[in-house]
Amino acid sequence: MNWLVIMAGGVGERFWPMSRKSRPKQLLPLVSQRTMIAETLQRVKPLFGTRVVVVTNREQAAAVRRALPGVKHILAEPVGRNTAPCVAWASAYIVKRDANAVIAVVPADSFIGDVKRYRQVVGEALALAGKADVLITVGIQPNAPHIGYGYIQVGAAVQRGFWKAKRFVEKPDLATAKKYLATGEYRWNAGMFVWSARAILDAYRQSQPGMLKQIEKIKDAKSLARIYPKLEKISVDYAIMEKAGNVVVADGDFGWDDVGDWQAVERHLAKDAAGNAVRGDFVGVDSTGCVVYSDGKHLVGVVGLRDLVIVHTADATLVCHKRDAQRVKEIVGKLSDRYR
Amino acid sequence: MNWLVIMAGGVGERFWPMSRKSRPKQLLPLVSQRTMIAETLQRVKPLFGTRVVVVTNREQAAAVRRALPGVKHILAEPVGRNTAPCVAWASAYIVKRDANAVIAVVPADSFIGDVKRYRQVVGEALALAGKADVLITVGIQPNAPHIGYGYIQVGAAVQRGFWKAKRFVEKPDLATAKKYLATGEYRWNAGMFVWSARAILDAYRQSQPGMLKQIEKIKDAKSLARIYPKLEKISVDYAIMEKAGNVVVADGDFGWDDVGDWQAVERHLAKDAAGNAVRGDFVGVDSTGCVVYSDGKHLVGVVGLRDLVIVHTADATLVCHKRDAQRVKEIVGKLSDRYR
Numbered sequence: 001m002n003w004l005v006i007m008a009g010g011v012g013e014r015f016w017p018m019s020r021k022s023r024p025k026q027l028l029p030l031v032s033q034r035t036m037i038a039e040t041l042q043r044v045k046p047l048f049g050t051r052v053v054v055v056t057n058r059e060q061a062a063a064v065r066r067a068l069p070g071v072k073h074i075l076a077e078p079v080g081r082n083t084a085p086c087v088a089w090a091s092a093y094i095v096k097r098d099a100n101a102v103i104a105v106v107p108a109d110s111f112i113g114d115v116k117r118y119r120q121v122v123g124e125a126l127a128l129a130g131k132a133d134v135l136i137t138v139g140i141q142p143n144a145p146h147i148g149y150g151y152i153q154v155g156a157a158v159q160r161g162f163w164k165a166k167r168f169v170e171k172p173d174l175a176t177a178k179k180y181l182a183t184g185e186y187r188w189n190a191g192m193f194v195w196s197a198r199a200i201l202d203a204y205r206q207s208q209p210g211m212l213k214q215i216e217k218i219k220d221a222k223s224l225a226r227i228y229p230k231l232e233k234i235s236v237d238y239a240i241m242e243k244a245g246n247v248v249v250a251d252g253d254f255g256w257d258d259v260g261d262w263q264a265v266e267r268h269l270a271k272d273a274a275g276n277a278v279r280g281d282f283v284g285v286d287s288t289g290c291v292v293y294s295d296g297k298h299l300v301g302v303v304g305l306r307d308l309v310i311v312h313t314a315d316a317t318l319v320c321h322k323r324d325a326q327r328v329k330e331i332v333g334k335l336s337d338r339y340r
Numbered sequence: 341m342n343w344l345v346i347m348a349g350g351v352g353e354r355f356w357p358m359s360r361k362s363r364p365k366q367l368l369p370l371v372s373q374r375t376m377i378a379e380t381l382q383r384v385k386p387l388f389g390t391r392v393v394v395v396t397n398r399e400q401a402a403a404v405r406r407a408l409p410g411v412k413h414i415l416a417e418p419v420g421r422n423t424a425p426c427v428a429w430a431s432a433y434i435v436k437r438d439a440n441a442v443i444a445v446v447p448a449d450s451f452i453g454d455v456k457r458y459r460q461v462v463g464e465a466l467a468l469a470g471k472a473d474v475l476i477t478v479g480i481q482p483n484a485p486h487i488g489y490g491y492i493q494v495g496a497a498v499q500r501g502f503w504k505a506k507r508f509v510e511k512p513d514l515a516t517a518k519k520y521l522a523t524g525e526y527r528w529n530a531g532m533f534v535w536s537a538r539a540i541l542d543a544y545r546q547s548q549p550g551m552l553k554q555i556e557k558i559k560d561a562k563s564l565a566r567i568y569p570k571l572e573k574i575s576v577d578y579a580i581m582e583k584a585g586n587v588v589v590a591d592g593d594f595g596w597d598d599v600g601d602w603q604a605v606e607r608h609l610a611k612d613a614a615g616n617a618v619r620g621d622f623v624g625v626d627s628t629g630c631v632v633y634s635d636g637k638h639l640v641g642v643v644g645l646r647d648l649v650i651v652h653t654a655d656a657t658l659v660c661h662k663r664d665a666q667r668v669k670e671i672v673g674k675l676s677d678r679y680r
Contacts, residue, residue: 017641283678285670299656301357301671304664310657316639317652319659324644330625331641338623 002126003101003197004048005090008037008056008064008108009080013329014261017316018295022059026108027067030259031268035067037108043115044104044122051101053093054108055086078228083191084208084239085231088215091200101197102130105236110190111268113255121161125194125250128162135203135244136194137165137237138252139187145177148260150189150237153180154249165247168237189237190252199246207243261325262309262318266291280312291322342466343441343537344388345430348377348396348404348448349420353669354601357656358635362399366448367407371599371608375407377448383455384444384462391441393433394448395426418568423531424548424579425571428555431540441537442470445576450530451608453595461501465534465590468502475543476534477505477581479527479589480596485517488600488666490529490577493520494589505587508577529577530592539586547583601665602649602658606631620652631662 012025019025026037034042041052053073056064061076068074075089087105094101104122112118125136139152150171154163168189172180180186195203204212211231218224232239241247259265269277269291276284280294282301289307292300298312309325311318320328352365359365366377374382381392393413396404401416408414415429427445434441444462452458465476479492490510494503508529512520520526535543544552551571558564572579581587599605609617609631616624620634622641629647632640638652649665651658660668 017639283671283674285667285674297655299357301656301658301668301675303660303667303670305659305661308659310659312652312657315637316641317634317650317657318641319645319648319650320643321645327625327643328641330643331623334623334625335641 001051001098001101002048003051003053003094003098003103004041004044005087005094005103005105006037006040006052006054006108007083007086007105007191008054008060009077009086010107010109011080012109013332014326016328016332017313017318018293018311023063024060024109025259027060027063030265031111036111036259037064037067040106040108040110041068041071043112044106044119047104047119047123047126051098053090055090078225080233081228081231082233083236084234085211085215085228087193087200087236087240088204088208088212089218089228091197091204092212092215092218095197095201099197102126103193103195103197103200105193107191107258109259110192111255111257111259113257115254118254121250121252121254122194124161128159128248129194129196129199133199133202134158134195134246134248135199135241136162136248136250137241138190138192138194138256139163139249140190140252140256142177142181142186142188145174145181146188147171147174147177151177151180151186152189152249153185154187158248161251161253163249163251165241165249168242187249187252190256190258191237192252193236193241194250200240203240203244208239211239262291262293262311262320262328263322263325265293266322269293289322341391341438341441342388343391343393343434343438343443344381344384345427345434345443345445346377346380346392346394346448347423347426347445347531348394348400349417349426350447350449351420352449353672354666356668356672357651357653357658358633363403364400364449365599367400367403370605371451376451376599377404377407380446380448380450381408381411383452384446384459387459387463387466388444391438393430395430418565420573421568421571422573423576424574425551425555425568427533427540427576427580428544428548428552429558429568431537431544432552432555432558435537435541439537442466443533443535443537443540445533447531447598449599450532451595451597451599453597455594458594461590461592461594462534464501468499468588469534469536469539473539473542474498474535474586474588475539475581475584476502476588476590477577478530478532478534478592478596479503480530480592482517482521482526482528485514485521486528487511487514487517491517491520491526492529492589493525494527498588501591501593503589503591505581505589508582527589527592530596530598531577532592533576533581534590540580543580543584548579551579602631602633602651602660602668603662603665605633606662609633629662 012019055075153166155166266277275288276290278292281299285303287305291309294312352359395415493506495506606617615628616630621639625643627645631649634652
């Protein structure tokens with residue numbers, strides 16, 4: 001049977017002040033009226049029914065439960081250890097319940113423009129992974145030389161919309177990213193995977209036998225608390241995918257956007273007549289290109305601004321230039337220093 | 341006896357969102373812990389005791405009472421008619437109680453840097469006005485070619501720190517303002533006056549006999565509501581001072597600042613290590629020259645900003661460049677259009 005794993009461990013520092021430790025990006029209704037995690041589930045629910053596992057952390061578990069009222073399988077990590085332990089744990093959890101499971105693993109906080117095409121790709125990947133011993137990862141056709149993503153070079157076609165993976169590469173510098181873009185052979189690594197429980201556990205057995213052995217010892221809250229913190233903090237890409245010989249890349253041509261910062265939110269908000277992307281109550285005088293986000297009835301009034309991000313929440317307000325959207329986490333860093 | 345008239349009719353649109361119709365600039369603790377009107381009274385209280393008249397408007401009367409608990413004489417205009425009717429009403433009110441009154445008239449919302457010197461100037465002006473038939477206005481030595489103030493050209497000295505006024509001039513253009521500054525003969529008109537009740541009422545009798553006649557008919561709330569709205573909307577400078585031959589200019593060398601907008605507030609707030617003028621909770625990353633004003637425990641976090649004004653209140657937030665501080669009233673204009 002098909003199973004869905006939603007990875008919901010992010011802390012979303014770049015969405016401060018809306019995102020906090022207990023309310024990260026995936027629990028915000030950033031680009032629609034629903035939380036991103038609810039959108040994530042809703043998109044593919046028909047493919048999985050109730051066979052949905054969410055891996056999150058202790059701080060967020062209660063909020064995740066509220067956001068996804070129908071979901072029974074919620075695994076709460078005592079500490080974040082990146083994606084390799086997370087995937088191993090979810091896979092071990094699923095295989096105990098369904099030895100023939102085929103699993104799709106998706107992050108909780110992506111935006112998908114073309115949901116119909118997305119569902120088709122996931123469906124085709126599940127079918128392929130059900131009959132072949134492959135590890136499928138979704139590759140996004142780059143439309144810019146982005147330096148914030150890992151890339152995957154694709155090789156020969158496996159079937160329509162699927163290629164053999166040739167190699168994984170780390171986040172490149174700009175010159176390299178431009179080269180990748182020009183060749184047409186590279187895809188962004190979107191962190192979405194499809195495989196059979198058998199194939200992924202085999203891959204762990206081969207590349208991460210120690211980690212898997214530890215994971216398989218997790219039986220209850222006590223063993224979880226003892227074992228999990230000792231696991232290596234490593235991504236599934238680095239720990240498994242880059243070492244595997246049976247990786248297939250699916251064509252992620254469904255309008256994927258990881259909505260990585262406030263500037264990215266601009267692409268999904270309605271614009272006013274002056275070209276400001278606005279959610280909430282806003283009065284702009286001679287201002288354009290701004291992203292204004294207010295979570296209630298609070299009014300934001302601006303004069304003479306260009307390309308600023310303004311985010312108001314009940315207890316904090318952010319103001320920065322769009323080009324500094326990635327630097328918002330530096331505020332969070334300063335706040336942590338102050339023990340807030 | 342000496343009487344003080346505090347003119348508190350301003351609406352303070354340039355201090356939106358802190359200032360509102362019911363809480364204008366003079367009722368804000370803008371540059372100290374006390375409201376500006378309380379500072380205004382406190383500064384010269386020893387000179388006047390309880391002989392203090394505040395002219396305000398209906399919307400603000402209750403708040404003025406709260407801000408100045410000891411003040412008994414509060415006159416609430418049914419509508420604002422600029423300063424000429426206001427001064428006439430206060431003068432007529434005072435002369436009924438004290439035919440020999442000497443009156444100082446001051447705005448409720450100025451900042452004074454050197455309070456001791458200020459008190460000395462007011463004291464000397466009261467003494468002069470008590471013995472001579474003069475209308476004294478305070479002139480501020482310009483330190484920049486400001487185009488937002490009226491100017492007074494001074495002539496021969498009357499006594500130390502006092503000159504005869506040669507002429508009043510309207511707000512100049514920049515070239516003219518530069519000329520005024522260069523000559524050293526011009527002073528900014530600060531809208532602060534000292535005169536005897538007799539002298540000022542004589543001046544009204546001569547230049548505004550109709551207005552004075554109407555003002556003298558005000559007996560109760562009913563006559564006030566009938567008469568006041570019909571009075572001409574005109575400043576005391578224009579209606580009286582520019583036409584009078586007995587005007588004397590006092591040397592306002594006491595660090596006067598009318599704190600005209602959020603940029604001006606910067607001069608009176610403490611600066612953080614990075615050069616941001618801050619009141620409230622603030623975290624700045626790579627930001628300087630900003631004016632950040634928050635009225636509670638709300639946190640303002642910024643990255644990469646230069647010279648921005650950020651003001652947070654419970655129901656609205658302002659963001660603009662310092663150079664646009666004067667344009668904040670345009671937001672208020674837009675809001676009025678929306679009937680807020």
